[in-house]
Amino acid sequence: METLITLRTSLARHSTGTFCLIDRRRFSSNNPPLPHFEIEEIMDWVPVFLLTFKLLVLAIGMFFAIKWHYDQGKKSGVPANERRTVLRAGGMVSAVFVLGILMLGFLTFSLGKTLGLDLTLP
Known part of the structure; x- marks a missing residue:
């Protein structure tokens, strides 16, 4: 049987030394939620991932655009x-x-x- 635990609002110390408020009313002891400070650390990497993905997509798009124009120039018989x-x-x-x-x-x-x-x- 899965036990449910009730917690009050508490302070948790963040890795940077600051404190953040954690409000976990009810959670399962088998699958507790991530604390806010772990979610914040994960969210710090979102812009890095998205920027890397954006640059990769743009680089691939530019490669194929240049290749297409180069191939079109070869077809037209430009000296x-x-x-x-x-x-x-x-x-x-x-x-x-x-x-x-x-x-x-x-x-x-x-x-x-x-x-x-x-x-x-x-």
């Missing part, structure tokens, strides 16, 4: 010299874009530090 010129121009545009993003990030962090913002990672 190799013209194709090289277009690829070189596309590479230069990509390099300028990446450099612009890096400069914008550097300027943003510089401005944030100048304004006294705490930009340290947790």
Whole structure:
């Protein structure tokens, strides 16, 4: 027979040293729920997983988009010299874009530090 246990609201110490409120009214002794601090630790990894998944999906999509356009260019019979010129121009545009993003990030962090913002990672 499964026994049910009743608990009152209690404080639990989090791994970071802070306290969080745990309210477990009734739970089964065979399958107790996860405490809030364990759920919070799991939830800390959700953005990491989602960002990794998003970058992976975008990278695969970009690969197939470039491959499709490259194959379409081969079908149309564009000369190799013209194709090289277009690829070189596309590479230069990509390099300028990446450099612009890096400069914008550097300027943003510089401005944030100048304004006294705490930009340290947790």
